[in-house]
Amino acid sequence: xxxxxxxxxxxxxxxxxxxxxxxxxxxxxxxxxxxxxxxxxxxxxxxxxxxxxxxxxxxxxxxxxxxxxxxxxxxxxxxxxxxxxxxxxxxxxxxxxxxxxxxxxxxxxxxxxxxxxxxxx
DNA sequence: CGATTGACGTACG
DNA sequence: TCGTACGCCAATC
Numbered sequence: 215x216x217x218x219x220x221x222x223x224x225x226x227x228x229x230x231x232x233x234x235x236x237x238x239x240x241x242x243x244x245x246x247x248x249x250x251x252x253x254x255x256x257x258x259x260x261x262x263x264x265x266x267x268x269x270x271x272x273x274x275x276x277x278x279x280x281x282x283x284x285x286x287x288x289x290x291x292x293x294x295x296x297x298x299x300x301x302x303x304x305x306x307x308x309x310x311x312x313x314x315x316x317x318x319x320x321x322x323x324x325x326x327x328x329x330x331x332x333x334x335x
Numbered sequence: 336c337g338a339t340t341g342a343c344g345t346a347c348g
Numbered sequence: 349t350c351g352t353a354c355g356c357c358a359a360t361c
Contacts, residue, residue, distance in 0.1 A: 249344080250343065260354090265342085266343065267359080270342070271359090287344065293342030295342075297342095
């Protein structure tokens, strides 16, 4: 029996946070996805904010989560400020073959990786 | 303990 | 069609 005796007895799957981490780790190199896409894949399209918030926790996770492959719906590296250093996010993306200009991913529609599509749910 | 924020996105006016 | 408001769940103040 789980340690937590929360009100949610319907915990059939892991927490939303954990699911986010799992999906982010499934992102292949050279591909990126958006917070909303992950949230939508998890069945909560409106919880895009939560996905980003989960990334904050991702920094102390093991193994580390490739948060640099997660950007907003516009393809902008909005979360770069939370990296160390912030420019590290762009460097990591370029190292995987993803070109970034002015914190904006080039050909975002091409490198975009939609979990609900690639995972063929 | 209660209110606000937070790496966004969708819905509504 | 464009602009504004709300929602998601958890953590922080």
